[in-house]
Amino acid sequence: AQSVSQHNHHVILSEAASLELGCNYSYGGTVNLFWYVQYPGQHLQLLLKYFSGDPLVKGIKGFEAEFIKSKFSFNLRKPSVQWSDTAEYFCAVSSYNQGGKLIFGQGTELSVKP
């Protein structure tokens, strides 16, 4: 069965600090990978996704993620965070042929201090 593990439950950073959120998945086949963000009181928004091709994926708001197949990882990065990045971040995986059926990680709460 698929599973997704996010290493950090709560991350606290100061503005301008660099961010890296870990995500590892467990699945033997071809996968699609996603990072979603949930701002307080709002619904999920897609930050970026990986289906195939270049393993370094760039998303919205300056976020990027790197798919490392050998490590089953899809870590999210941002060089310089802003206070407005305070939110919950979810890594998710779907199998290649199962479209929108997503398995989510536990989520990482990011708090950015101004």
Add this chain to the structure above:
Amino acid sequence: GAVVSQHPSWVICKSGTSVKIECRSLDFQATTMFWYRQFPKQSLMLMATSNEGSKATYEQGVEKDKFLINHASLTLSTLTVTSAHPEDSSFYICSAAGAQAYFGPGTRLTVL
């Protein structure tokens, strides 16, 4: 991007009553929709896959008789929580499968 709506956005009901939550894809047709449940400070747990014109597929541990799913058209799936109890209080989120998964804004259910 594609828009998915949910109605109601929040609902409070008495224990033992049933509550219906609607999920609509507003600008595309979705043969498949998904229902998730999110407890406070926790992740989204997939409950079931809703297939237009056929029975839903439930994840392990989800009671199909308690969480009734109907996907009667290509733009509407409904989740009915039957005989709701306080432990069913949660945030229910749907998504519709298009080019990617498009999520609705969620429905907060509180059972008194």
